[in-house]
Amino acid sequence: MAEAVSVAARQLPKFKLGKKQVFLPNHVITFLRKDHLPPNEACFHVPLTFTKFDLRDYLWNLYNVEVTKVRSYVKELPLTQKPGTRMWYRPRAQKIMTVQLAKPFQWPEVPTNTEAWNKEMFDLREEKYEENNKAQTEKQKMQLPMKSRQPLTHERKELSKLAKQMMSGDVKWSNDVVLDPKWDNILEQATQQKQTKEESKDPEPQEKKP
């Protein structure tokens, strides 16, 4: 009863509706966001078999949207490679239709809070993908990444800083190893021998010189 009332209340559109009945269609219509379009226009991605009249009647019958004009074009897609293989193929063309609406419509704004979609992680992943792709292409061109040509990492910078400090004597090097006490005597003897050798060596040239 309610249906009948609503049908009666619903006015017919200004165009002539099609008469062919379609009971169980399998079409998928995608509403596309095009920011350059004015509010009285809307863009759809439709199946390739669709005609302008099809879309007009579809929108009227299913969504109760009146359309005054339809423009359409078939978008050829560029050659692409199947992921993970070297097979090239041409993706199926897409049919894009732009309709002029009787009542204007504006797309809602994109949400600013992207926490629910985990945007940060998503961006990181994208970055990593891009990096890997770049490395892969360079590898195929036989341009291997050289360590000397890479920008210095934080670790390497710290290391060079420490080395400079050691060279100037600000920092003393030690490996913090506790030696066995039995080596102490040997070490002492060794140092003494060294000293005596140096002493014995030193006076000789002094004598020779004059």
Added chain:
Amino acid sequence: MATPVALRSYYGRLAQVKPLSGGLGVGQTAARAAPFSTTAPLCKRKRSTKDGNKKRGVSTIYRSGPREPLSMSSIPLPKPRQFEPKIKVDEKHGLWEFFPAPGKLLWTPTETEEHGRPWTVEELRKKSWEDLHSLWWVCCKERNRLATSVAELERSKLGFGNRELELRDQAVKKTMKAIRFALTERFYTWEDAMDVARSDPEINLEGGEGEAYNPEAYEEDVDEVKGWAAEDAAKSADASEVDGNITKSESRPAPQAS
């Protein structure tokens, strides 16, 4: 030949020099006068062109500009305003059905995940054609909405959520497949029932006067025939019910596309 060009450029120069606003005095005009000799660029030797085209080399495509500076050359051009009209969209606009809710662009992945299981064939067998048909169109709308969400998610690069949308789409597709299965099954049952009826002398499929079903053993041997008669009656009732459903579907005005 040379005089009119020279004159024209002289006027152009004068117009440039003249005060743009009326309030300037004489002294100020003199102070802002152009350099003494304005003819120097004009004295430059020009290549003679055979056709004598005055607009040679002037092109809008290559943005060459005019050959001589014009009176308004010193005035900077105004820039167009960035104007994007904001309109109020009706809450009941039909295109909102491509979105989860009026004014809401996308569901979050957790919201997308909150859906039930697809309809099974067993459940759908009990439904009438009207129910199945309306469910089919609900599924169509849902698929359109999901496709729109997927496209928008990819365009806006909002983050994850593609997988959830895909799973939901799969569930809807399963329901649609079940509807088709149930209807096909019903059709085959109806066909079989028709075959049985054709070979049955008690059933009059030709139409015409009288009843369609004229049982011979109506009153005699009731006790003996009771068992199979009851079965037969149930079968024929089923067949007529199925028959009724199918014929109803043909008479019902359905949504049309072209």
